[in-house]
Amino acid sequence: MSGDSPEGTTISSRRSTVRVVVLGDHATGKSSLIAAAASDTFPENVLPVLPLTHLPADYFPDGIPVIIIDTPSSLEDKGKVEEELKLADAIVLTYACDQPETLTRLQNFWLPEIRRLKVKIPVIVVGCKLDLRDEHYPINLELVMGPIMQQFREIETCIECSAANLVQVTEVFYYAQKAVLHPTAPLFDQESQTLQPRCIRALKRIFLLCDHDMDSALNDDELNEFQVRCFNAPLQPSEIVDVKRVVQEKVPEGVNRLGLTLKGFLYLHALFIEKGRLETTWTVLREFGYNDDLELEKENLPVPSEKAPDQSVELTSEAVDFLKGIFRLFDSNKDGALQDSELDEMFSTAPERWGPWNEAPYKDSVERTELGDLTLSGFLSQWDLMTLIDPPQSLAYLIYLGYTGDPATAFCVTRKRSLDFKKQHTQRHVFQCFVFGPKNSGKSALLTSFVGSPFQSKYNLTSDQCYTVNTVDQLGGTKKTLILHEIQEDDVKELLSSKESLAACDVAVFLYDSSDEHSLKRASELLMDVAMKGEDSEYAVPCLLVAAKDDLHPYPTSLKDSEMICLTMKIDAPIRMSVKENDTNDAFLRIVNAAERCHLSVPETEHGRNKKHYQQLVNRSLVIASVGAAVAVVAFAAYRAYALRKSNSAS
Structure with missing residues (x-):
């Protein structure tokens, strides 16, 4: 399985730009860094605070432009800086390599200040003026930044650069953009060095969807089909052999005689992430419809939206049959009810354990057995409730559970209740x-x-x-x-x-x-x-x-x-x-x-009866007026006929 995404592919089609705010102490090189990135030259004279700077789409492999906002360091501009931070997608936080005290300020002031403002976006720590550091006092960036990154998990990466020598200048904003388009936090727990639970659940669903013969392994054809779908490039036979060899060396149970197992599939993605190739895993996730929260994009689900207020959404018989089949599949002891462990396994491809039913308004909303298990009737009732009050969520969870039919066939919209009222019958x-x-x-x-x-x-x-x-x-x-x-x-x-x-x-x-x-x-x-x-x-x-x-x-x-x-x-x-x-x-x-x-x-009510009586009077008046008008028309026509006959006889 290759980790290379096709050149020019937009990984996150939902974003048109990435907005980056550059923060840091006075004279740490913020403006020079921005100017050098924009012009690919070192500016001898630069404004204290630059205007909005645009790095075009072709500047980056993901094809998404970056807007850079320079900020002043003075306290009187604090309010303006805070407003910019609330609009930002990422922060570049600078210190000067020749001024160790600015690195200390980063830890003691800037990072706590960002937390105080509750700005939950990735931070790229950047050491500027690398060319001015005293060569007799080199530092190990990993050793210095390690404890700081442990304390402040919002730091995505650290990098040192030199605007004067154009060293790693473009990389600063590439990492900032990458942290937004391919964030680490939803995928990987840095402390435990393991995949996040939601990431595992999403990748498990993708694995099962690609395992067409349902033998719990991806054979060579299934692997190749997966590769083409996600990266638009087939795998060569030698590449498939190499992938399996890498997995088997580290996770023996990751490969069996049938192909790559789920454990092997998850190991490969953990390996990509550890090597900094998050775009590989994000490419896969977004190809299968996931957003940054590792949920299916509800905006993209074909849920009926054009409906009157007195219409509701119900499951179709096709969706109900699917749910009955799912119930039987996970009722492992065939007792006609799902235990919590069976529900947990059922929803193991959804973002949360037991789906959304462990919280209001679904918690305790259906009947259960004396042992607390969920019967088929209760299971279907839960889906009826979720479909009525939150159709996008209901459809998303149908898809998490493996509904592969046309999503538009899962729901139907009821007839207007006002029309039911007139017909004196309902189909609901x-x-x-x-x-x-x-x-x-x-x-x-x-x-x-x-x-x-x-x-x-x-x-x-x-x-x-x-x-x-x-x-x-x-x-x-x-x-x-x-x-x-x-x-x-x-x-x-x-x-x-x-x-x-x-x-x-x-x-x-x-x-x-x-x-x-x-x-x-x-x-x-x-x-x-x-x-x-x-x-x-x-x-x-x-x-x-x-x-x-x-x-x-x-x-x-x-x-x-x-x-x-x-x-x-x-x-x-x-x-x-x-x-x-x-x-x-x-x-x-x-x-x-x-x-x-x-x-x-x-x-x-009396109010309603008076209103109805008034309407009846109006209707009666209109009828009388209509009859009167009709009589007048008939009389006028008769008079004209009489006058015409009289005129003819006189002549």
């Missing part, structure tokens, strides 16, 4: 339910009961919006996926301030504590707010009132009050339930049924 398989209610009304208990979690008697205030998702069995054997999205009482006002706030909601549920009169009052106010928002927009949603905590003693007029609210707003009667006693009263099925019959259970 995944419904999102917004769960509203005052504090301590039982919202979190409802969500956790949906995924089989035990009831918690102690009340814990939910700090963030959260989701749970599960499948709901319907009459006739069909299944729908229901996503419950808890909306905190304090967030309702902000949510409803958006014109499209209810566009993603298929059905809204309003919980209240049936033992607390104030709780019902507050729930009815929230119901009224949502109903009025729906009436004032095109995103009216079916609503249900849920009397939670039915095991508690209801206040005297609880049933009558709640039924009156539903009757007045023309929605279904309240659903009485008790999570504590495991009596949900088919609440989840009734939520799905309300979402499917989206034209029913849409609440009406």
Whole structure:
């Protein structure tokens, strides 16, 4: 496997330029270095601070130009320097080889200052005026800079140069550009001298994609195909022999009778990086779609973007079949559930262990077995949730897991819910339910009961919006996926301030504590707010009132009050339930049924009735006006006919 990238190839097509800021103490040679690099001559007279300097694309093998910003060293210009640093891609930090104190200042002032500003970009340390160093006092750059580089990991490399003799001047900005286009940190841990975990995961995925016969080794043909794809040049048979020999000498298990193994593939990339040939590994990674964070570029994923606010994204049957196959493949003990170790292996080609599901909003969002394993139903439900709320991430993870079909076939966009409303029918398989209610009304208990979690008697205030998702069995054997999205009482006002706030909601549920009169009052106010928002927009949603905590003693007029609210707003009667006693009263099925019959259970308010009545009056007036106009036209036509006959008879 060759490490040479084709001449003129743009390694990072996303960048059009690299912006480099040159920092350092006064008289360390900053301006002379820049001027010498730009003109390839040593300037006898140079301005104290140079204007913006451009090094053209043909100056560098990667074909990307560099913009250099010179900076003053005076304290009064500190603010301007800080602004430039925030816009920079890399820093060239200078000291003077004939002034040892400037090297000390680097360690004691400049590098801590860069950290204080939280500027997380690569630093190239450059010793200028190499020609002026006293030849009787040579220094070992590696010994001097080693401890400093250990302390400041942001230092990418160190180099000494002479603008007067044009020694290693061009190399300074080549290394600065290279540190941006081919950064070390995402690939390699300098301290342990090992590949970073994310780098290993990305390279493992690439290896598996290239292992077409799936025998856990790259044979000569597969190696050659990989080489041509990444570097546009085939490997000669002798080169393949040399590659295998180098690997086998250091990592015997890196090669077997079938070809180069994953261990050998990873060793080769570690070897390239140790030898400073990071562009080789970055060329491979970028060919397979990775960005600097070793994630697939979401901007390049063909996720449906042209959709109305009340349309959602769902997995296609093709994507679901792929996921079922993946589940069966990694269910090594064939018990119908994935253990954490099996999930870890499944996601070993993705950036993070267990994918994105170990953090909010996915953590604890699906049902698991008593042992904590993930069933197929829970696995698919997790994907339904991720596809609904973050389609680019869902597609990226499908690809990490090996989805090789056309990515555009993985998703489908649902019909507009406003059109479903008119047709009185929906084609959706995944419904999102917004769960509203005052504090301590039982919202979190409802969500956790949906995924089989035990009831918690102690009340814990939910700090963030959260989701749970599960499948709901319907009459006739069909299944729908229901996503419950808890909306905190304090967030309702902000949510409803958006014109499209209810566009993603298929059905809204309003919980209240049936033992607390104030709780019902507050729930009815929230119901009224949502109903009025729906009436004032095109995103009216079916609503249900849920009397939670039915095991508690209801206040005297609880049933009558709640039924009156539903009757007045023309929605279904309240659903009485008790999570504590495991009596949900088919609440989840009734939520799905309300979402499917989206034209029913849409609440009406006095405001809405007046608005509808006014619209009916307007429409009636328009009809009367139209009829009147039609009668007038007919009468006028009859009069003209009469007048014409009279005129003819008179003549």
